[in-house]
Amino acid sequence: MADKVQSKVPTVIVIGAGFGGLNAVRFLCGQDFNVVLVDRHNYHLFQPLLYQVATGALEAQAVAAPVRQLLRRWRNVRFILGHVESVDCVARVIKIGDEAITYDYLVVAAGSVTNFFGIASVMNHAHDLKGLCGADDLRSHILRMVEMATQAPDADRHNKLLSFVVVGGGATGVEFAGALAELLHRILPKDFPDLALHRAQVSIIQAGEYLLPSFPRTLQEYARQHLETLGVTVRLNTRVRDYTGDQVVFQDGSGMYASTLIWAAGVQAESLARGLPGNKQRGGRVMVSADLSLPDYPEVFVIGDLAYGEQDGHPWPQTAPFAIQSGRHAACVIRARCAGRRVARFRFRDQGAMAVLSRFRAVASLRRPAWNIQGFPAWVSWLFLHLLYLVGFRNRILALFDWGFDYLGNNAAVRLIMDRTSHGITVVHRDAK
C-alpha cells in the first residue's frame, strides 16, 4: 500500500527492528514520512541480556518488547512481519513474499547471525545466543542435562552430562560462562541436594591470548581470575576444529568432552547483505560512506552490525551502542536531505564496554571519564545502565522483579523445562552417550 502514496511524502523502509532499525524509526516517527518497518519477529530483542534468558535469570518476556506496542502512538509507521527476500537498489524496491514495496529511502539494519566459520558439525550440534527461542530452548536443555544427571547410572556418565563448553572469549561468551557456572555451582545445588553438581564442568575456549579482547589488560586479568574462582576452566590460544555432538576437537588434535557446546565465537552479516551492491569486508559487513549510505546509492543506508567503516584506525564495533547511534544518524541524514540541510559526517562516540561476570561482579571500561572499574561498583553500574536501556516499561519491571528474585535470593527466576520435542526425558534431542 505504501507504494501507492503520493510522491510528496517519501517512503522510508527500515529492515530490522533491532537497536539500529528501531532507533532509526524513532527519529522518523511523527515526521513527514511513510515509514515501513519490516522484521522477521514481532518483537524487539534486547540481545545483550539474552545470555540471562539462557541461564534462567530472566524470562523471555523481560528482554523482548512487541514492536507494535512500541510504535503504537505513531500513525506514520507501518509494521510488516516478514522476511525480506531481496533488495533491488536500482529499481528501489524490496520483496517480502508476494509483496513488492518501493522506497525513497532504505535503511538496512538486518543485523548479524552466528558465524560458525564453516564448521558444519558445530553448526549442526551447537547452541548459540542470537535468538529468543534459541535462548529459551538452551535453558530447557541445560536443565534437562542436570535432570538426566540425577538418573545417570554411573559417575562417568554423570560427569559427561554435566560438561559444558563455551566457545568464544568475548563479552557474550564470558558473561554466559560466568552465569552458567553460577547456575550450576551455586544456584541449582539447592534444588538438587543429592547431585554432585560441584563436578559439573564449565570451560571457556578462546582463540586469542586474552579473554575480553577489547578490554584493558587489568580487567581481562580480573575477568579470567574471577571466572576461575567460579569454577570455569579457561583455555586461551585454542581453536575449535570439530564437534561430534559430545566431543570437542581442537586445532592441535586434542579434545575434551562436551555434552553441550555453546558457540559465541563470532558473528557474520545477515544473508541479505550479500545481495547489496558494493564492497564487503570481513564477516560480510558492508562498506559505507561517511554518512552511512552506500557509495553508489545515497538513498540506501546500512547501519548496526552490518555497517563497516573505520574510525581512528579501528573498525566500528558490532555493539548495541553503535547500532543505536548509527540508526539515529541515518534517520537524521534522511530528514536533513529532505529539508535541504547538511549533516556532519557520522562519528561513533564510544562510551566504553562492560561485562558481567557473576552476581555482584562485573568489569567496565568507561571512556569519558576514562575509568576502569571492576567488581561490585562495575556490577552496580551495569545493573543501572541495563535497567535504563531496557526498552519498555513492562520489560524494566519484569527484569527488576526477576533480578530481585535472582540476586537477593541467589536463585534462577525461570527453571521450567519447556519440552516441545518429547514427553519427558526418555527421548532427548541431543543425547550424550
Added chain:
Amino acid sequence: MADKVQSKVPTVIVIGAGFGGLNAVRFLCGQDFNVVLVDRHNYHLFQPLLYQVATGALEAQAVAAPVRQLLRRWRNVRFILGHVESVDCVARVIKIGDEAITYDYLVVAAGSVTNFFGIASVMNHAHDLKGLCGADDLRSHILRMVEMATQAPDADRHNKLLSFVVVGGGATGVEFAGALAELLHRILPKDFPDLALHRAQVSIIQAGEYLLPSFPRTLQEYARQHLETLGVTVRLNTRVRDYTGDQVVFQDGSGMYASTLIWAAGVQAESLARGLPGNKQRGGRVMVSADLSLPDYPEVFVIGDLAYGEQDGHPWPQTAPFAIQSGRHAACVIRARCAGRRVARFRFRDQGAMAVLSRFRAVASLRRPAWNIQGFPAWVSWLFLHLLYLVGFRNRILALFDWGFDYLGNNAAVRLIMDRTSHGITVVHRDAK
C-alpha cells in the same frame, strides 16, 4: 535407589505432579516415608489459567512452578523427571526408561489428556488447552493469524484468517472464547488500528443444549448473553464431525470456516490408566473403592481426573478441587494405615464452580452458602480465589503484575510470536487458504 532402602520406611511413589499428586506429596512430606514423585515435566501446571496463557493475558511462568523448588524443604522426597512406561501392580514396581522402582504404596495421579473422540482430522489440525507449550504456541499462532491478516490480498482471505472456532461449551471453552473475543475485539485493535478486527469471528460450538452444563440455568443464560455481547457466535446442539484444516464440518453436514480450531470438548484418561487393573468407566477413568484405592490392590490409589466414583447420584467431577481433595485423602489413608488407624471414607466437598467471561465479568455458583453470583462480584471472587490458589509466591506476584497490566490497561501482557518453525510468516505451520 529408592528400592534399596530399608523395608522399615515404606516407599510411596506418586505419578503426576498436578493438583492431585502434589497434594498427596505435601501430606507425606516430613513423614516417615520415602516419597518418589514422577512427572513428565519439571513443573506443576496451574491448568485452570492455561487459557490465559493462550490468549496472552498471562505469561507461562505465572502458571507453572518448578517441582523441585516446591519440594526443596523436604528431604524425604525424590523427584524424577520421566515418563512412567508401565505399572506392575502384582510385582509392585513401575518402570521409567531403564529404571525399575518398587513401591509399598502407589498413588496414580497421571491426569487426563484431550479427548478428540477418534476424529483424526481434528487431532491433526486442532489446538487444545492441556499443555504449557501448546498454550504458548497457540498464543503465537493467534497473533500470527492477525499479522497475516494485515497482509491479506483481499477481504475474503482477511476474514478467513480471522475465523476462530472453539469446540466445547464447558468452563474451558467458554473462558477461552470470551478471552479470545476480548483480545481480538478490544485489545488488539490498539496495536492494529488499520485492520478490520471487528470482522474477526469467534464461534463456540456446544454439543449440548446449554453452555456451562454444570451451572444453574440463570448463569448459563447470563454466560451465553455475555459471550454474544463480546461478539462470540454461540452454536448449541451442534456436533463436529470433521475438520479439514480450514473448514469445520458438523454432524448435519453443514460447515463453517475456521483458520484455527480450538478443541476443548472433553478429556480422557492418560494412557497409563489403560494398564491398571480393574474396571474402566467412560473416558477411561478407573473405578476406585471408597478409600480411593483399587478394589484388589489396596496399596494402589487412583486420584484426580483418573478416579471414577459416584456420590449423591453423580460421578465425581474432573476438576482441580476434586484432585486436591482426593490427593490429600489418599495421603491420609496411607499415613493412617501405617499408623494402624482407620480413616472415614472419601467424600468430595463440592465448593461450587466459577467461570470468567471477560474482564470484570464472571459467573460463580457457590454451594455453601448456596449462592449464584454473576458479573463483577463473581469476577472479584474469581480473582481473589485464583491468586490465593496459585502455587508459588513468585507465580502470584507475576500473575498480579500481568493482570494489573491486562485489566487496568485493557492490554494483553504477552504479545510475542515465538517462531520456532520458520523465519517470519512466509512459511506458516498451518496455512489458511
